[in-house]
Amino acid sequence: MGRYILKRIFAMVFVVLGVTFLIFTILYFTPGDPARMILGADATDAEVLALRAELGLDDPFLVRFFTYVKQVFIDFDLGTSYVNNRSVSSEILSRFPKTFEVAILSVVFAVVIGIPLGIMAAVNQYTWKDNASMVVALLGVSMPHFWVGLMLSLLFALKLGWLPASGFGGIEYLIMPCLSIGLGGAGGIARQTRSSMLEVIRQDYIVTARAKGLKESTVIYVHALRNALIPIITQVGNMLGVQLGGAIVVESVFSIPGLGSYMVSGIKSRDYPAVQGSVLFVSIVFGLVMLLVDIMYAFADPRIKAQYQRKRRKG
Amino acid sequence: MDAWKTTKEEERILEVENLVVEYTSDKEVIHAVNGVSFSLNKGETLGLVGETGAGKTTIAKSIIRILPDPPAKITAGKIVFDGQNLLELPEASMRKVRGRKISMIFQDPMTALNPIFSVGNQIAEAIRNHEKVKRKEAARKAMEMLELVGIPAERYDEYPHQFSGGMKQRVIIAMALACNPELLLADEPTTALDVTIQAQVLELMGDLKNRFGTSMILITHDLGVVAEVCDKVAVVYAGEIVEMGSREDIFDFGAHPYTLGLFQSLPSLTGEEKRLKPIGGMLPNPADLPIGCNFSPRCPYATEQCRKEKTGLTEVREGHYIRCFRAQKEGDK
Amino acid sequence: MEAKKTAVKTKKDSMLLITLRRLAKNKMAMAGLAFILVMVAVALLSPWIAPYSYDAQDLEHVFSMPSKEHWFGTDNLGRDIFSRIMYGGRYSLRIGFISAGVAALGGITLGSIAGYYGGRADTIIMRVLDVFQSVPSLLMSIAIAASLGPGFTNCIIALSVSTMPAYARMTRASFLNVREMEYVEAARSINASDFRIIWKHVLPNAISPMLVQATMGVASGILGAAALSFLGLGVQPPEPEWGAMLSAGRNYIRDYWHVVLFPGITIMLTILSLNMLGDGLRDALDPRLKN
Numbered sequence: 001m002g003r004y005i006l007k008r009i010f011a012m013v014f015v016v017l018g019v020t021f022l023i024f025t026i027l028y029f030t031p032g033d034p035a036r037m038i039l040g041a042d043a044t045d046a047e048v049l050a051l052r053a054e055l056g057l058d059d060p061f062l063v064r065f066f067t068y069v070k071q072v073f074i075d076f077d078l079g080t081s082y083v084n085n086r087s088v089s090s091e092i093l094s095r096f097p098k099t100f101e102v103a104i105l106s107v108v109f110a111v112v113i114g115i116p117l118g119i120m121a122a123v124n125q126y127t128w129k130d131n132a133s134m135v136v137a138l139l140g141v142s143m144p145h146f147w148v149g150l151m152l153s154l155l156f157a158l159k160l161g162w163l164p165a166s167g168f169g170g171i172e173y174l175i176m177p178c179l180s181i182g183l184g185g186a187g188g189i190a191r192q193t194r195s196s197m198l199e200v201i202r203q204d205y206i207v208t209a210r211a212k213g214l215k216e217s218t219v220i221y222v223h224a225l226r227n228a229l230i231p232i233i234t235q236v237g238n239m240l241g242v243q244l245g246g247a248i249v250v251e252s253v254f255s256i257p258g259l260g261s262y263m264v265s266g267i268k269s270r271d272y273p274a275v276q277g278s279v280l281f282v283s284i285v286f287g288l289v290m291l292l293v294d295i296m297y298a299f300a301d302p303r304i305k306a307q308y309q310r311k312r313r314k315g
Numbered sequence: 316m317d318a319w320k321t322t323k324e325e326e327r328i329l330e331v332e333n334l335v336v337e338y339t340s341d342k343e344v345i346h347a348v349n350g351v352s353f354s355l356n357k358g359e360t361l362g363l364v365g366e367t368g369a370g371k372t373t374i375a376k377s378i379i380r381i382l383p384d385p386p387a388k389i390t391a392g393k394i395v396f397d398g399q400n401l402l403e404l405p406e407a408s409m410r411k412v413r414g415r416k417i418s419m420i421f422q423d424p425m426t427a428l429n430p431i432f433s434v435g436n437q438i439a440e441a442i443r444n445h446e447k448v449k450r451k452e453a454a455r456k457a458m459e460m461l462e463l464v465g466i467p468a469e470r471y472d473e474y475p476h477q478f479s480g481g482m483k484q485r486v487i488i489a490m491a492l493a494c495n496p497e498l499l500l501a502d503e504p505t506t507a508l509d510v511t512i513q514a515q516v517l518e519l520m521g522d523l524k525n526r527f528g529t530s531m532i533l534i535t536h537d538l539g540v541v542a543e544v545c546d547k548v549a550v551v552y553a554g555e556i557v558e559m560g561s562r563e564d565i566f567d568f569g570a571h572p573y574t575l576g577l578f579q580s581l582p583s584l585t586g587e588e589k590r591l592k593p594i595g596g597m598l599p600n601p602a603d604l605p606i607g608c609n610f611s612p613r614c615p616y617a618t619e620q621c622r623k624e625k626t627g628l629t630e631v632r633e634g635h636y637i638r639c640f641r642a643q644k645e646g647d648k
Numbered sequence: 649m650e651a652k653k654t655a656v657k658t659k660k661d662s663m664l665l666i667t668l669r670r671l672a673k674n675k676m677a678m679a680g681l682a683f684i685l686v687m688v689a690v691a692l693l694s695p696w697i698a699p700y701s702y703d704a705q706d707l708e709h710v711f712s713m714p715s716k717e718h719w720f721g722t723d724n725l726g727r728d729i730f731s732r733i734m735y736g737g738r739y740s741l742r743i744g745f746i747s748a749g750v751a752a753l754g755g756i757t758l759g760s761i762a763g764y765y766g767g768r769a770d771t772i773i774m775r776v777l778d779v780f781q782s783v784p785s786l787l788m789s790i791a792i793a794a795s796l797g798p799g800f801t802n803c804i805i806a807l808s809v810s811t812m813p814a815y816a817r818m819t820r821a822s823f824l825n826v827r828e829m830e831y832v833e834a835a836r837s838i839n840a841s842d843f844r845i846i847w848k849h850v851l852p853n854a855i856s857p858m859l860v861q862a863t864m865g866v867a868s869g870i871l872g873a874a875a876l877s878f879l880g881l882g883v884q885p886p887e888p889e890w891g892a893m894l895s896a897g898r899n900y901i902r903d904y905w906h907v908v909l910f911p912g913i914t915i916m917l918t919i920l921s922l923n924m925l926g927d928g929l930r931d932a933l934d935p936r937l938k939n
Contacts (some may be wrong), residue, residue, distance in 0.1 A: 010652055014775075015778050015824075016781030016782075017778065018775070019782055019783060021779075022780070022783075027795065135839050139924055142920040143916045143919075144875065144894075144916075146875065151899055151908075151912065153901075154905055228825060234754070241783040242786075245783075248873045249878055252879060253898070262791070263787065264879055267790060279787065283783050286784065287782055
């Protein structure tokens with residue numbers, strides 16, 4: 001299994017290189033002159049040209065690309081922001097914990113609401129409980145996160161004054177942003193849980209478990225749920241991976257200084273190093289989360305574990 | 316119904332009376348079991364024989380009450396086990412019967428074990444569930460059970476996918492017998508296995524059954540298996556018992572046309588050039604059973620009466636019952 | 649009970665007909681479809697049936713609350729929100745449908761090439777998709793939208809490119825699955841041509857999951873467009889795209905909630921309908937749920 005993980009990480013290096021190339025290309029073709037953005041409208045053309053030369057913006061595409069690759073992969077330096085001259089890596093590291101907190105709490109909300117809702121629906125298939133849960137779940141996936149955020153903030157911050165409308169600090173700042181992301185996630189997870197549980201509940205080994213005289217709760221939560229887990233893990237892992245890349249829109253609603261707002265403002269101000277660095281970082285985090293998901297499969301299902309080990313034996 | 320009156324009352328372990336099970340789908344009612352009655356004594360093995368879809372499995376699942384409800388519903392009857400009507404037990408008490416006093420072995424060992432728990436754990440779970448023992452003790456007993464069915468105890472921690480079909484069925488047998496049940500329901504336990512493995516598994520079941528004095532209901536469509544292990548046989552057709560008696564009654568004096576048909580569709584090693592005669596036609600649609608005898612549409616001897624009236628089980632010889640106008644009349648002669 | 653058999657379907661019933669018939673029985677799906685058709689009709693007819701024009705300002709009546717004259721109230725420039733939502737469908741719905749369509753077509757093509765030719769083409773396509781999919785799709789859309797500049801068409805391109813990989817993967821997976829199936833082997837054994845096999849056997853089976861995905865894709869296209877506009881990278885004001893309306897209204901939410909409430913509810917109901925239709929399609933196409 002260790003070899004399997006190493007192989008995956010090795011493969012990730014190439015994906016990250018690919019991402020670097022992709023984002024580099026996208027930014028290369030983005031209209032707007034970073035030098036002009038930095039210096040402002042008052043600067044003379046000569047000043048702008050000088051800065052362009054200094055930043056290496058006039059070099060050919062491939063030269064710029066390989067300079068960047070060398071800087072990142074050999075010197076391990078993400079560069080400095082055009083906008084505030086701060087090191088991109090330290091900016092990312094100071095923002096990531098906030099994004100991390102938001103992501104984790106959102107996923108917790110989604111799991112804590114979604115899985116029980118899905119199980120309840122599956123166990124009571126075709127009853128009013130099933131229908132009600134699925135309507136709730138469907139509403140969850142149908143609302144834009146940021147709109148939920150706006151509505152929550154209208155109610156709990158502006159009208160009732162229970163929670164702060166924006167900013168970042170204690171847990172009270174996290175509740176609304178995480179709920180607005182979590183509700184949508186919960187809807188998706190509930191739907192996945194239901195269909196996955198329905199599939200498992202029909203299996204013969206569930207009958208075996210009942211025939212053993214196990215309590216219905218044991219049958220459902222131990223025998224069925226653990227078998228239904230794989231697609232649920234995928235869904236949760238995917239949500240976590242996406243959210244760790246920054247709750248882009250919700251961060252904007254609640255003015256959270258996380259990765260998402262860093263990237264959006266970087267894109268808007270043509271701050272190439274900031275955007276490249278954070279997209280690179282996000283893709284690495286995403287890759288690691290996906291790897292974590294694959295490792296969790298092995299713990300959830302011994303057959304998958306055996307598969308990973310078989311791969312090792314083959315080569 | 317007083318089947319097998321000859322046996323003494325105190326030996327009786329199970330008595331099923333007039334069991335009726337229906338499946339309801341949104342449009343129709345499917346009559347899966349229509350008034351089945353039989354009884355079983357301690358240590359005996361009863362074979363339930365019939366085609367796929369005849370209602371045999373439904374009967375067994377009714378006994379330990381694991382029919383999926385909805386759509387299945389037991390609408391009438393009594394299932395008396397150890398003097399208690401199981402159908403009246405609250406679910407909590409029924410759970411104490413399941414797996415401890417009555418266990419079940421399922422048809423397809425490939426799918427009957429939970430793929431994500433080790434086989435040892437699945438056996439130990441049954442033990443822990445019913446006996447107040449420590450985890451370690453349960454595990455030790457589970458290992459004993461594994462050895463008993465011929466699997467080395469070292470394989471305790473292995474998962475179902477690491478076992479062959481025959482080995483899985485042994486695990487399931489170990490699981491079923493782990494709490495030393497009084498009654499074992501075996502639903503086509505060998506059908507899904509290779510022929511060579513079938514014999515081994517049957518022999519194992521026979522051994523264990525004798526050692527623990529377990530009574531057994533064996534569901535099968537294989538008359539060869541019945542001949543080998545059953546004391547009594549009930550032939551099931553379209554949710555009814557059409558003929559019932561001792562093994563000898565059925566094998567030597569079987570008289571219901573369906574029973575005869577079953578034997579004729581069986582290749583025999585001793586028989587000379589007798590050609591195989593499969594029974595023509597198919598089981599009647601259980602949502603739309605014939606007015607008369609359920610077998611009449613396929614029966615070569617069916618008369619006008621057979622198509623219009625139903626008949627009950629009649630004792631033609633001591634302990635030998637038949638549901639057939641023709642056989643009953645012959646018995647009268 | 650195995651004996652429970654539905655009547656044997658006549659050969660003439662194509663899979664499509666069976667699916668449609670089963671879909672028609674699904675009340676939720678039909679409700680969803682009806683709502684979407686109404687929305688599409690309203691959007692198409694909006695220049696004629698909307699009570700006001702989407703850009704008709706009435707500076708004397710800014711932020712009026714919902715009333716008889718203005719069902720959903722007016723915004724900061726006194727424009728009728730109800731009319732703007734009707735017009736907005738022309739943007740939001742078109743973005744949703746076109747981006748899903750483009751993504752599906754592109755994805756199916758890429759996936760077919762990868763799945764059918766295998767080998768090097770497969771490897772290259774799949775590695776490129778790996779790269780695209782290792783960046784969350786909203787972030788990818790944002791980057792592309794920023795690079796192309798804001799606007800209706802660019803928004804569609806950004807959304808299509810970022811969702812295309814999912815379709816390509818599904819198509820490829822279906823190809824690989826179906827290629828090994830016995831009936832394809834059977835077709836091969838009677839010397840059917842490759843094209844015929846793909847057209848007659850592989851694609852019809854691969855298309856079902858794709859149809860479901862595309863329906864849901866329209867929904868995520870509308871959501872994605874709303875998010876882009878909300879960040880100022882999508883359709884630009886004064887165009888009444890629903891997300892842009894939310895973006896413009898968010899600053900006034902404290903006192904004039906109706907500015908944000910109604911566009912949001914419109915998005916929600918549209919997405920809800922599309923999801924219900926998608927669910928219904930999935931069930932109708934699921935061979936295990938025989939009726």
